[in-house]
Each structure stands twice: as C-alpha cells, then as structure tokens.
Amino acid sequence: MKKFTMLLIAGLVSFTGASFAAENATPAKPISFSFEGPFGTFDKAQLQRGYKVYKEVCSNCHSMRLVAFRNLADHGGPGFTEEQVKALAATFTVKDGPDAEGNMFDRPGLASDRFPSPFPNEQAAAAANGGAAPPDLSLITKAREGWHGTFNQLWSNIGGPQYVYSLLTGYEEPSEEIKKETPEGKHYNPYFVSGHFISMPPPLADGQVTFDDGAPNKVDDMARDVSAFLAWTAEPKMEERKQLGFMVLIFLSVFAGLMYFVKKKIWRDAH
Amino acid sequence: MSGPSKYQPSSAVGKWFHERLPIVAFAKDHALDFPTPKNLNYWWTFGGILAVMLVVQILTGIVLVMHYTPQTDLAFNSVEHIMRDVNYGWLLRYMHMNGASMFFVAVYIHMFRGMYFGSYKAPREVLWMIGVIIYLIMMATAFMGYVLPWGQMSFWGAKVITNLFSAIPFVGDFVTTWLWGGYSVDNPTLNRFFSLHYLLPFVLAAIVFLHIWALHVVGNNNPTGINVKGPQDTLPFHPYYTMKDGFAIVVFLIVYGLFVFYGPNYMGDAVNYVPANPLVTPAHIKPEWYYLPFYAILRAVPDKLLGVIAMFSSILILLALPWLDTSRVRSGTYRPIFKGFFWVFVVVCIGLGFIGSKPPEGSYVLWGRILAFYYFFHFIVILPLLGLLETPKPLPASISDDVLAKQK
Known part of the structure; x- marks a missing residue:
C-alpha cells in the first residue's frame, strides 16, 4: 500500500516538472523591487520617475482609467504634494459637460478627475493601433503573471511587475527563421503573454525621458521605474495592507498564545 | 442525549420568560452544557x-x-x-x-x-x-x-x-x-x-x-469511533x-x-x-482551485453528457457513503488496511485537482482518466469489499479507558 502511494506521488511529481516546460511565454526576468516581501514599501522617487515615463511615453496609447490624479498624493503612493497634483492634473485636457447650452467642452484636469484616456473608445484605440487596442494599465501588474507554478508563485509572488519590466526590455532582433514567421506590423518579444509577436513597437529608447532627480535613464532604468509605478496603480493600498496585517497578526499571535495556555489550564484536570 | 435541562431561572422575570419561551435553557443546554x-x-x-x-x-x-x-x-x-x-x-x-x-x-x-x-x-x-x-x-x-x-x-x-x-x-x-x-x-x-x-x-x-x-x-463521533458509555466519557x-x-x-x-x-x-x-x-x-479557462478535482473528472470523460453525469455523481456519491462503507468499525485508527486506502484516496483527490488545473493534453489526459476511475473505484469497490474482508484491530473498552491508556 505504501509502495503504491509512493508510486503515485512519484508519478505526480514527475509530470509537474514537464508542466512548467509546457507554458509557452518565457518566464519573466526575476528582478527584485523595493515593494516585495512582508515589509517592502514603494520607493517614492521611483514611483515619481515611473509616473513621468507613463505620462511621456505610455499615456500616448494606454489608458489608466481607474486612477485619479488625487491618488498621486495619497498615503503609500508616489508622494506628490497636493499642489504638485493640481499642477500636473492641469496639464491634461478633460472632456466635461454638457454645459447649460447642452454642449460638451474641454477643460484642464482637476485633482478629482481620473486619468483621461488617449482614445474615445476601444474601437478607436484598435483602429489607431493596427487592430489591437492597447490594454488599460491601471491593473496590468495584477492581470499578468511573470511565471507559473503553485509553489513558485507562493514564494516569489505572481511576478506581474516583472512581466511588465521583461516585456519592455525584452524586444529582440529575431533570427531569420522567426523573421519569416513574424506577421506584418508585429514585433518579436519572447516575453509577450499571447504568442511571441506583439503589436506594440519597442516603446522606450535610452535617454528618452529626462528625470528631474537626474536618475539614470537607460531603457532598463525606465522599465524598472514604470513597472514599479504600475505596481502601485494596481495595488495602491499595499503599504496600508502590509502595515495593518503586521498589527493584526501580532495581535492574533499573542491572542493565540494566551488562548493556548488558558486551554491547557482548563484541560489539566479533564481526565 | 443531553438529558434534562440544568437551567434554573434565577429571577422572577427569568422564570416568567422561561415558562413562555425556554430559549435561555435551550442555549445553555446546547452551547454550554452539551456533553461532548x-x-x-x-x-x-x-x-x-x-x-x-x-x-x-x-x-x-x-x-x-x-x-x-x-x-x-x-x-x-x-x-x-x-x-x-x-x-x-x-x-x-x-x-x-x-x-x-x-x-x-x-x-x-x-x-x-x-x-x-x-x-x-x-x-x-x-x-x-x-x-x-x-x-x-x-x-x-x-x-x-x-x-x-x-x-x-x-x-x-x-x-x-x-x-x-x-x-x-x-x-x-x-x-x-x-x-x-x-x-x-x-x-x-x-x-x-x-x-x-x-x-x-x-x-x-x-x-x-x-x-x-x-x-x-x-x-459527536470521536477518534475511537466507539459510543459514549456514560458521563465519565464526556465533558x-x-x-x-x-x-x-x-x-x-x-x-x-x-x-x-x-x-x-x-x-x-x-x-x-x-x-x-x-x-x-x-x-x-482566455488561454486556459479553469475554475477556482476548490473545484479543480471535479473539473478534472468532468474532462476525463470524452462524452459531454457522460462527463457531466460523472462530475455530479462524484459529489452525489457522498450521499451514499454511509451505505457503501460496510465496516462496522467507525474509526480508521482501528482499520489497518482502510487507513492506507484512505490516504491513497486523499492523494488521488489532490492529484485530480492538479490535473484539473492543467490543459487537457498529453499525459494529463491519461492520468486524469486513471485518477477519475480510481475516485469512483474507491467508493464503489474498495469501501464495500474492505468492510467484509478486513480484520479490524481490537477496540478500547471505552473512551475514558482509551484516554487513560494514552496518558500513561
């Protein structure tokens, strides 16, 4: 009987290995971020740089509908001041209305507005981008997995920010063979989630965005910064969650300890 | 089981209420005094x-x-x-x-x-x-x-x-x-x-x-599976x-x-x-983890209708479990062969869950079928036969005896 169980376990384990190979996208590059681990927090300067990359590069095609300008000043975020938020919101044009005459009108953005989308609707976005609408980026780092595997994801998270980073830095000159397979207007990127051919051309070039703090701005640096920023847009309450979690778990652990000793005392004379 | 209520209303108001709705007595009997x-x-x-x-x-x-x-x-x-x-x-x-x-x-x-x-x-x-x-x-x-x-x-x-x-x-x-x-x-x-x-x-x-x-x-049942014989067995x-x-x-x-x-x-x-x-x-449609074993059973059968029947049967068969297990001994502790088969069954369920999370291709299909077959085999063949063939270990005389024996 034991032998049979062992055989069964061995069988299950042996094809677990095979299953990892079956996934077609290349696992993301396992870079680390400041916000990982139970005490990890966002690096405010990095989020501000990431915001600049989003604003100057990504936002030309990608919407970020779920995030409001005011969020940029929220606790646990990029740490812009309210004045800065008002100023940067005003650099966007927001469609509002109807006014008293029933007309829609454009006005500068307010802190309470959500980020305006670059295209009026998904059809327009697809038409302007070779038939593939650029996805909304608000939740992108939670909607993608960097790697697979039950235990792998338990120890190293699901790797969404790493996926974004790997995608941005993963454009490769394809081999002659792959070049022949590449559909018209697509680009080879082994990290792309659905097949290796992506409609988005390489979005970043060295030195493209100049950071106010003079931080390095190679493709690799900008990709890290914007991935961190998108990790925050997807999970803006992460710092609050970890801090509260720490207090809750301390409380529960002490409570469990007390319960255990009371239980022991009560049960001492039970038998 | 619980015997006459030990609740005595301590106030006149309590007595008045108890005679009209004995809910306090009910709560005391079932949430506090219940012999376990x-x-x-x-x-x-x-x-x-x-x-x-x-x-x-x-x-x-x-x-x-x-x-x-x-x-x-x-x-x-x-x-x-x-x-x-x-x-x-x-x-x-x-x-x-x-x-x-x-x-x-x-x-x-x-x-x-x-x-x-x-x-x-x-x-x-x-x-x-x-x-x-x-x-x-x-x-x-x-x-x-x-x-x-x-x-x-x-x-x-x-x-x-x-x-x-x-x-x-x-x-x-x-x-x-x-x-x-x-x-x-x-x-x-x-x-x-x-x-x-x-x-x-x-x-x-x-x-x-x-x-x-x-x-x-x-x-309650209990780890020995034998009946409560008196107040010395309960708390x-x-x-x-x-x-x-x-x-x-x-x-x-x-x-x-x-x-x-x-x-x-x-x-x-x-x-x-x-x-x-x-x-x-989406590339892989799969349900939440807690349905995966049943999803694997569904996909193990090539025919859609039979697959659906197999999936629902795999849950409904639990309703028949009291009659499928023919052994008179309740607790697996005293059933040496059953114990082994129980753990195999647990591993099979986890294995089915794993198969359910994978696309139905390659060796997953074959393993899915083997495990799905075994799932039913456990209930329909192993449990009824085991009760007839297995010789259980001797049971303790009472719960209290068993507790005292373990304390030594």
Whole structure:
C-alpha cells in the first residue's frame, strides 16, 4: 500500500516538472523591487520617475482609467504634494459637460478627475493601433503573471511587475527563421503573454525621458521605474495592507498564545 | 442525549420568560452544557472554524453589497471602486475573496476527517447527508460569487459551467437559455447570480442549523469511533471545547490573515483582473482551485453528457457513503488496511485537482482518466469489499479507558 502511494506521488511529481516546460511565454526576468516581501514599501522617487515615463511615453496609447490624479498624493503612493497634483492634473485636457447650452467642452484636469484616456473608445484605440487596442494599465501588474507554478508563485509572488519590466526590455532582433514567421506590423518579444509577436513597437529608447532627480535613464532604468509605478496603480493600498496585517497578526499571535495556555489550564484536570 | 435541562431561572422575570419561551435553557443546554466526548482532537475543531467562516463571509458580503453594482458595464469598476475609494474596502474585498478559499480549505479538512473517523456511519447518516447538501450549496454560492466581479475568468467560467446543462438530452438548450435569461451569459445572468449569491448564504445558515441539530440528537463521533458509555466519557462543551475550538479558530485566522495581508491574490487567477470580454477567450479557462478535482473528472470523460453525469455523481456519491462503507468499525485508527486506502484516496483527490488545473493534453489526459476511475473505484469497490474482508484491530473498552491508556 505504501509502495503504491509512493508510486503515485512519484508519478505526480514527475509530470509537474514537464508542466512548467509546457507554458509557452518565457518566464519573466526575476528582478527584485523595493515593494516585495512582508515589509517592502514603494520607493517614492521611483514611483515619481515611473509616473513621468507613463505620462511621456505610455499615456500616448494606454489608458489608466481607474486612477485619479488625487491618488498621486495619497498615503503609500508616489508622494506628490497636493499642489504638485493640481499642477500636473492641469496639464491634461478633460472632456466635461454638457454645459447649460447642452454642449460638451474641454477643460484642464482637476485633482478629482481620473486619468483621461488617449482614445474615445476601444474601437478607436484598435483602429489607431493596427487592430489591437492597447490594454488599460491601471491593473496590468495584477492581470499578468511573470511565471507559473503553485509553489513558485507562493514564494516569489505572481511576478506581474516583472512581466511588465521583461516585456519592455525584452524586444529582440529575431533570427531569420522567426523573421519569416513574424506577421506584418508585429514585433518579436519572447516575453509577450499571447504568442511571441506583439503589436506594440519597442516603446522606450535610452535617454528618452529626462528625470528631474537626474536618475539614470537607460531603457532598463525606465522599465524598472514604470513597472514599479504600475505596481502601485494596481495595488495602491499595499503599504496600508502590509502595515495593518503586521498589527493584526501580532495581535492574533499573542491572542493565540494566551488562548493556548488558558486551554491547557482548563484541560489539566479533564481526565 | 443531553438529558434534562440544568437551567434554573434565577429571577422572577427569568422564570416568567422561561415558562413562555425556554430559549435561555435551550442555549445553555446546547452551547454550554452539551456533553461532548472528552477525546476530540484538533481535527474536530473545523466545524467551529466553518461556522466562523460563514459568519465572516456573510458580514463582509453585506458590506460589499453596499458598494457593488451588479451591471455588466459597471460591475468590474465597482469592485475596483471598493478596492480604491471605499474605506477599508480593500480589506473587506480581500477578506471575502480569500475567505471563500479558506472556507473550502476548512470544509475539505472537515469532510476528510469525517471520512477517516467514519463519522457518516449509523446513527449519523442524516448528519452526514445534510453536510453533503451544505457542501453542494457552498459550491453553488462560491461559483456565483466568482462571477460577480465580471472579470475574464468570471465570464468564461460562468459560460463553461452553465453550458454543462446544455448536455441534458432534449431540454438542454432550453434549460441553458433559461439559466442565462437570454441567449448568452449577459446582464440578466449577472443579476440573477447576484440575487442568488446573496440568498444562498442565508439558506446555508438555516441548513447549518439543521446540521447542528442533527449533531446534537446523536452526539459527536470521536477518534475511537466507539459510543459514549456514560458521563465519565464526556465533558461539558463549555469551557472545554469553547476554549479548544476558540484556540483553533484563532490559529486558523492567522493563516487566513497571512493570505489576506501578504498574498491576497495568490489563490485567485490573474486573468480575472482583466474586464470580461465576450470576444476574447482566455488561454486556459479553469475554475477556482476548490473545484479543480471535479473539473478534472468532468474532462476525463470524452462524452459531454457522460462527463457531466460523472462530475455530479462524484459529489452525489457522498450521499451514499454511509451505505457503501460496510465496516462496522467507525474509526480508521482501528482499520489497518482502510487507513492506507484512505490516504491513497486523499492523494488521488489532490492529484485530480492538479490535473484539473492543467490543459487537457498529453499525459494529463491519461492520468486524469486513471485518477477519475480510481475516485469512483474507491467508493464503489474498495469501501464495500474492505468492510467484509478486513480484520479490524481490537477496540478500547471505552473512551475514558482509551484516554487513560494514552496518558500513561
């Protein structure tokens, strides 16, 4: 009987290995971020740089509908001041209305507005981008997995920010063979989630965005910064969650300890 | 089982009330004085844990509903509104989402405990069967809840599962259209799932009451599986088991908290953070982890109708378990061969879960069929034969004897 169980376990384990190979996208590059681990927090300067990359590069095609300008000043975020938020919101044009005459009108953005989308609707976005609408980026780092595997994801998270980073830095000159397979207007990127051919051309070039703090701005640096920023847009309450979690778990652990000793005392004379 | 009530109203008002509605006596008899076998181990604490989880799910759910919008264009964003704008909305939502998973963790341990210690055998058949019905309603509730955020997996999961009913001969298409409220999964489907998702937990609470009632008629089983022979074998529920269960509940909450605060999306599917899109099918449609063994059984059968029958049978067969197991000895502790087969069965269930998470290709298909076959083989062949062929170990004379023997 034991032998049979062992055989069964061995069988299950042996094809677990095979299953990892079956996934077609290349696992993301396992870079680390400041916000990982139970005490990890966002690096405010990095989020501000990431915001600049989003604003100057990504936002030309990608919407970020779920995030409001005011969020940029929220606790646990990029740490812009309210004045800065008002100023940067005003650099966007927001469609509002109807006014008293029933007309829609454009006005500068307010802190309470959500980020305006670059295209009026998904059809327009697809038409302007070779038939593939650029996805909304608000939740992108939670909607993608960097790697697979039950235990792998338990120890190293699901790797969404790493996926974004790997995608941005993963454009490769394809081999002659792959070049022949590449559909018209697509680009080879082994990290792309659905097949290796992506409609988005390489979005970043060295030195493209100049950071106010003079931080390095190679493709690799900008990709890290914007991935961190998108990790925050997807999970803006992460710092609050970890801090509260720490207090809750301390409380529960002490409570469990007390319960255990009371239980022991009560049960001492039970038998 | 519980004998005459020990409740004596201490005041005139108490006496007046007791003569009109003896609810205080009822509570005292069943929540405090109830005689409970003195040898229950920590596997028995999962009943209490499940009760707590049901309450957590109902409370967090009621508040979530205050902020959620069941409409296909708004549902996804309303969940994100909860995550971003509602005070502690992220906490409520992560508690509810992970609470469902933890609920199933607890129910599976509770069920396997019942199987190992023979808690389904006479006179507890009805108690067990009510439990199976609770489990079925839990599955339906969780499935409908998963549809509500209206992400990609919500939509496609709903589509795949409701499509199963189209396999019913002659009326299948009609039934599916009726379930959908239209010709595909759409706003009417979301609305009715929302309505039922709010209703079923209260149905569940009522059936849980029946479950506990049935438990209090026949009394707890225990690790030796032998009957309580007298007061020396039992302890009052309070303070002994309120403390033991309470301690276990707090430990369980720690595990639950680790997921809520440090891995809230670990048990979910990343694709569900993409809003539902009826025109784009996700690469791998798979249900939440707690359905995976049954999903594997469904896919193990090449024919759609037979697959659906196999899947439902794999759950409904639990209703017949009290009669499939022919052994007179309840506890697996005294059944040397059964014990081995029990653990093989646990591994087979986990294996089926693993197969369910994988695309149906290559060796997964063959393994899925072998394990699905074994699942039924365990119930239909092994358990009935084992009861007739196996020689159990000698049972202790009483619960009290067993406890004392172990203390030496």
